[in-house]
Structures are given as structure tokens and as C-alpha cells.
Amino acid sequence: MKFEVLKSSVGEWLKGTGPESDIVMSSRVRLARNLAQYPFVGRASETERSEVEEFLRSRLSKTSVGSRLEYMDLGGLEDLDRQFLVERQLISREHADATGARGVAIDSAEQVSLMINEEDHLRIQCLHSGLDLQAVWEQIRGVDKEIEAVVPYAFHERWGYLTACPTNVGTGIRVSVMLHLPALVITRQIDKVFRSLHKISLAVRGLYGEGSQALGDFYQISNQITLGRTESELINQVADVVPVLIDYERRARDFLLEETERNVHDQVSRAFGILRTAQTISAEETMQLLSRVRMGVLLGLVDDLHVSDVNKLLVRTQPAHLQKMKGIDLDTKDRNIERARFLRSYFESGSSDEN
Amino acid sequence: MQCQQCDKQAMFHITELETGNVRELHLCEDHARVYLNQAEADSQQDDSDDGSGSIGVGQTAKELSEIDQKFCDMCGITFFEFRNQGRLGCPHDYVQFEEELEPLIANIHGEVKHTGCRPKRDKSAEDQSVLPESTEELTSVIGMRKKIREAVEGEDYEVAGTLRDDIKKILHKWHAEEPTK
Ligand SMILES: [Zn+2]
Ligand SMILES: [Zn+2]
Numbered sequence: 001m002k003f004e005v006l007k008s009s010v011g012e013w014l015k016g017t018g019p020e021s022d023i024v025m026s027s028r029v030r031l032a033r034n035l036a037q038y039p040f041v042g043r044a045s046e047t048e049r050s051e052v053e054e055f056l057r058s059r060l061s062k063t064s065v066g067s068r069l070e071y072m073d074l075g076g077l078e079d080l081d082r083q084f085l086v087e088r089q090l091i092s093r094e095h096a097d098a099t100g101a102r103g104v105a106i107d108s109a110e111q112v113s114l115m116i117n118e119e120d121h122l123r124i125q126c127l128h129s130g131l132d133l134q135a136v137w138e139q140i141r142g143v144d145k146e147i148e149a150v151v152p153y154a155f156h157e158r159w160g161y162l163t164a165c166p167t168n169v170g171t172g173i174r175v176s177v178m179l180h181l182p183a184l185v186i187t188r189q190i191d192k193v194f195r196s197l198h199k200i201s202l203a204v205r206g207l208y209g210e211g212s213q214a215l216g217d218f219y220q221i222s223n224q225i226t227l228g229r230t231e232s233e234l235i236n237q238v239a240d241v242v243p244v245l246i247d248y249e250r251r252a253r254d255f256l257l258e259e260t261e262r263n264v265h266d267q268v269s270r271a272f273g274i275l276r277t278a279q280t281i282s283a284e285e286t287m288q289l290l291s292r293v294r295m296g297v298l299l300g301l302v303d304d305l306h307v308s309d310v311n312k313l314l315v316r317t318q319p320a321h322l323q324k325m326k327g328i329d330l331d332t333k334d335r336n337i338e339r340a341r342f343l344r345s346y347f348e349s350g351s352s353d354e355n
Numbered sequence: 356m357q358c359q360q361c362d363k364q365a366m367f368h369i370t371e372l373e374t375g376n377v378r379e380l381h382l383c384e385d386h387a388r389v390y391l392n393q394a395e396a397d398s399q400q401d402d403s404d405d406g407s408g409s410i411g412v413g414q415t416a417k418e419l420s421e422i423d424q425k426f427c428d429m430c431g432i433t434f435f436e437f438r439n440q441g442r443l444g445c446p447h448d449y450v451q452f453e454e455e456l457e458p459l460i461a462n463i464h465g466e467v468k469h470t471g472c473r474p475k476r477d478k479s480a481e482d483q484s485v486l487p488e489s490t491e492e493l494t495s496v497i498g499m500r501k502k503i504r505e506a507v508e509g510e511d512y513e514v515a516g517t518l519r520d521d522i523k524k525i526l527h528k529w530h531a532e533e534p535t536k
Binding site: 034035036037038039040042043051054055058059119141144145148149150152153154155156157158159160161162164165166167169170171173201203204205224225226227228229230231234 | 367384387388429430432440441442443444445446449450456459460463464465466467468469470471472473474475476489490491493494496497526529530531533534
């Protein structure tokens with residue numbers, strides 16, 4: 001079964017490899033596309049949604065990319081399985097929580113995912129580890145070209161690719177880079193950085209959780225504009241700002257080491273200590289502590305642990321992953337106990353297991 | 356954390372600096388978009404006074420309600436419904452509401468003309484000359500399907516039959532035939 005395969009692996013984007021992967025977790029591009037001959041998803045009837053799904057599945061099966069992907073009918077899955085795909089970043093939360101005919105096609109490396117009947121009829125997503133936007137763009141453009149040869153995308157000379165929301169019209173492209181910026185958070189420079197990003201019309205959001213301090217210090221930077229610039233210009237807009245952010249974060253990390261090494265070392269060690277010994281722990285706390293430990297690993301303050309281990313734990317300690325591993329549904333209280341048990345045994349058994 | 360203006364989760368956390376005053380905003384994606392667009396419009400207001408940047412500025416209530424009642428010939432969505440949901444009903448809306456959408460789109464993107472990639476159809480599509488400037492003709496089947504439903508309701512099966520044939524022709528021309536079950 002497909003989920004067994006997914007369960008025993010982690011996505012390529014979590015490997016903690018790729019350029020600048022100490023700070024850049026992943027690079028992603030998604031394209032919004034619609035069929036010309038149907039209303040957009042939000043206005044389509046049940047029957048029309050099913051027809052869209054059937055049409056796309058049938059056409060995709062005729063492309064070489066489509067035949068390499070595994071298709072999952074989201075309506076036919078359990079809640080927990082959909083949640084699992086969200087945690088894996090293969091579908092959006094909206095896609096998971098929607099109703100009606102919808103599905104996703106995923107490649108075995110978990111780099112490409114095609115969401116059918118999300119907000120648009122088709123959303124193509126490509127995700128790589130580290131800072132790798134050019135390769136992501138080449139891969140997704142290849143997929144898009146194969147599909148457009150057999151699928152009549154809604155297109156207008158002036159407005160470009162037509163999308164359900166005018167915020168996506170034109171190129172339909174959303175370029176995003178997920179960054180781990182703990183030192184900028186600790187040194188309280190993060191808001192300043194974000195204000196400057198808003199000024200050049202880039203959006204910033206915390207990846208996990210809520211609150212002005214994004215849970216675990218993970219932030220996603222993406223383009224807001226989609227019309228009137230070429231795809232390359234929009235990619236470069238994000239790509240150009242990332243090295244600047246990397247430089248800020250590196251300098252903040254150096255500053256922490258030089259000025260407050262004992263404090264930082266203490267914070268990291270305490271975080272690691274809690275993760276190794278807690279008897280019950282929430283997803284939020286785990287995320288915060290893993291973020292500290294991740295920074296510690298990168299600053300050379302933690303031995304015997306790799307960045308890829310921390311990256312994997314960030315995903316595998318999330319609710320659906322824990323429950324899939326355990327094989328049963330757990331309520332919040334039991335999940336917190338199971339999460340602590342999983343973390344203890346992970347660190348006891350030596351961190352670099354193959355999963 | 357919740358959006359300060361609705362029940363959704365706040366995704367954007369904006370810190371505004373106003374003359375020695377720090378103000379924190381926590382907004383969902385939709386409200387942040389509205390807020391940021393508004394902030395931008397405000398800053399543009401200084402140099403241009405015509406207010407053409409957004410809907411509702413310089414228009415009377417009567418004019419607004421007339422705009423709200425406009426609807427799409429294909430999917431039937433009214434401009435009011437679009438304003439409420441923030442989502443359009445079908446590809447034809449970009450043509451039907453072009454005049455109303457233009458200032459909105461200009462406000463979001465700062466541009467009103469696509470310059471990126473364009474789709475290339477397979478060589479086997481019969482009439483390459485119609486592609487890909489616009490897929491309006493293909494989108495017209497949405498309206499034809501609606502007319503079929505109305506014809507069937509009125510028991511006008513002849514009209515319904517003709518429309519079905521017309522749809523088939525268009526789908527064939529555009530290489531968009533429904534998959535055979
Ligand atoms: Zn809101
Ligand atoms: Zn419409």
C-alpha cells in the first residue's frame with residue numbers, strides 16, 4: 001500500500017542536502033492552471049468536479065510524467081491520511097479539508113505533486129531540498145509543458161493563465177523558499193527583515209503554527225505578484241533576496257557564538273535535554289526545541305546528530321505521522337505521550353537510523 | 356493565533372512603524388492582502404488623487420450596486436458574489452468583468468498585461484490558428500451546458516440536442532473531448 005511506502009521514507013526535500021541547506025530548508029514552485037471548458041472549482045457542481053477530475057486523470061495518464069506518478073483519490077482517504085499528506089507538504093490544508101471529487105498525484109521522490117481540484121483545477125508543485133530554485137523551475141516547466149500539450153488550459157492574451165483568484169492570474173506562479181532563521185529571531189532582527197521584504201512585495205509567513213514568532217523559526221518567503229513579469233523575473237525576485245537573508249542569519253549566528261556562546265550553548269543543551277527525556281510533549285514545544293537543536297548542530301554545539309535527523313524529526317513528530325507510525329488514532333494527550341516516547345527512543349537508539 | 360478581522364488563522368504578522376509608534380497586526384492571508392493593498396493604495400494616494408486604483412473609490416453607492424448586479428453569461432456568477440468570496444466563477448469572468456477587474460488587478464500586481472509563458476498545444480490539435488491567444492471559444496461551452504439544462508427543463512429536447520452537437524464540435528476542435536468511460 002502507498003502509505004506504507006510514504007511512511008518508511010521521508011521526502012527528498014527533508015534530506016537536509018542541497019546548497020545552503022543549513023539555512024534554506026526547501027525551494028518550491030507551484031503553478032495554478034485551469035481547464036478552459038469548466039467553471040472554476042468553487043463554482044463547479046459535484047458532477048462538473050468529477051468530470052474535471054476524470055478529464056485530468058485521463059489526459060495525465062497519456063503523459064510520461066503522469067504515468068510515473070501515483071494517484072490518490074483524496075475523497076476516498078481517511079482524515080488521518082489526508083493530514084499525513086499535508087504534513088508531508090504534498091497537498092495543502094485546504095485541499096485536505098475540502099469536499100467533493102479531488103485527488104493528488106505524487107512521484108516517488110516526493111518532489112512533484114499534482115493537486116486536482118484544489119482552488120484551481122490543477123496545481124502543479126515541485127519541491128527540492130536546499131536552495132535550488134533554478135532546478136525546481138526547470139523541472140516544473142517540463143511537467144507543465146507535457147501537460148499543456150494535451151490539456152486545454154484556460155488562457156487569455158492579456159491576462160495570461162486564468163485562475164480562480166485574481167491574485168494568481170498571469171503566470172499562476174508562486175515561488176517560495178523555506179528558511180530556518182533562529183539567530184535572527186533570537187537577536188530580534190526578524191521584524192526588521194520582514195518589513196523590508198514587504199516593501200519589495202514579497203510575502204512572509206511562518207511555516208508552522210501561529211504567532212508573531214513562527215513556530216520553530218521557520219519562515220516562508222514568496223512572491224506576491226504573478227502578472228506582468230516573466231516567470232524568470234519572479235523567480236529571481238525571490239532568488240535575489242535569499243542570499244541577503246542567508247548572510248544576515250549567518251552574521252547573527254556568528255554574533256551569538258562570539259558574544260553569548262555560553263548562553264547559546266546552554267539554550268541548545270537544555271532543548272536537547274528536554275527532547276531526550278520528556279514524558280509528554282506538545283507538537284509546538286517539540287518544534288521550538290528542535291529548532292534550537294538544529295541551530296546547535298549547525299554551530300557545532302551538538303555532537304552525534306545530523307541536520308537531516310532534525311529535519312526528519314520535524315516532520316515525524318507531527319500528529320498524523322505519529323499516529324500512522326503507531327497505527328492507531330490518538331487524542332492530543334496520548335499523542336503528547338507517544339511523541340515523547342518516540343523522541344526518547346529515537347535518541348537512545350542512535351540518531352542516524354536509515355529512516 | 357487568530358486573524359484580528361475574522362476566525363481564520365493569522366498567517367501574516369505585520370509590524371507597522373508610525374512616527375515612534377509600533378503597531379502589530381496579525382492577519383489571515385485574505386485580510387493581509389486587503390491590508391497590504393490598502394496600505395499601498397494609501398501611499399500612492401499622495402502622488403495621484405484620482406483614486407482609480409481600487410473599486411469603490413469615487414463611485415457612488417448606486418453605481419456600485421449596479422456593478423454588483425452584473426453577472427457572467429457563462430457561469431452566472433454576479434460581481435457581488437465575486438466581491439464576497441474573492442473567487443471568480445469561470446475563465447470568462449476575466450472577459451465579462453474586464454472593466455471592473457482591471458483596477459483591482461492593477462492594484463494587486465501593479466501591471467495589467469501578462470508577459471510570461473504561454474501554452475503550446477500538441478501538434479495533433481486540428482486548428483493551430485485559434486491557439487493559444489484565447490480559450491474563450493472553449494469556455495463558451497460552459498454557457499451552452501447551462502442552456503441545455505434550461506432546454507431540458509422546458510422539455511425542448513430538440514434545442515438541447517442541437518446544443519449537445521455544437522458542444523461536441525467545439526470540444527473536438529480544441530482537442531478537449533471528454534474521456535470515454
Ligand atoms: Zn481574516
Ligand atoms: Zn463566469
